[in-house]
Amino acid sequence: MRLRNVKGSREQIAANEYTIKDAEQIKGQWKDYFQDGKPIQLEIGMGKGKFLMQLAEKNPQIHYIGIEKYSSVLVRALEKMEENPLENLHFIRMDAENIVNVFEKGEVDQIYLNFSDPWPKDRHAKRRLTSRQFLERYHNILKEEGRVIFKTDNRPLFDFSLEEVKEAGWTLEKSTFDLHHSEYVEGNIMTEYEEKFVAKGNPICMLQIFLQE
Ligand code: SAM
DSSP states (O other): OOOSOOTTHHHHHHTOTTBOSSGGGGTTOHHHHHOSOOOEEEEESOTTOHHHHHHHHHOTTSEEEEEESOHHHHHHHHHHHHHSOOTTEEEEESOGGGGGGTOOTTOEEEEEEESOOOOOSGGGGGGSTTSHHHHHHHHTTEEEEEEEEEEESOHHHHHHHHHHHHHTTOEEEEEESOGGGSGGGTTOOOOHHHHHHHHHTOOOEEEEEEOOO
């Protein structure tokens, strides 16, 4: 998702209290940064942040950090936070390719990937957020056996992800081609994209994985 360039969005983000600036300087010191010992969970490619806002409201005992590449998208989440501020929800504007520069091994408890861009061309496979290159990055920031949870309505992307998971040696703990008609639907929080696709009747695929050390 790339919204039309929103004028002043970069400045708005720079001045915003919910956005973490110079996140690379906090690498290895996230516990000191928050000073409350709460676990940290990420959504990578969070879009306008609806999913994380609901999670953060439901689970005040967890810090959630939304990672988003584009200011023009992130600024929409910030506007919603002005209306309903949440102490345990934070944002970083960055390309997730550089995630290992922001977190040390063990600093992240869990990672959500929701309706990630499919990058359909083969030559762009390594840009997919479930590629083996990204799985390696997640391994390098997650705690031991920390989970990655991925949802998509894009079956080719899901099939690719299942292959990458296997190739990279992760354990497939949960997997479904139709989340909304599966045992895993209880407690599911719908994202903005999920609502659109479910309304169209598209089945939602979901997987949950961890890497045994
Ligand atoms: N997760 C939201 C949802 O389910 O409603 C948004 C899904 S949208 C299709 C994908 C989002 O991921 C876009 O906002 C895009 O800018 C962001 N994104 C894609 N690649 C990214 C990357 N490498 N790093 C950070 N954000 C990324």
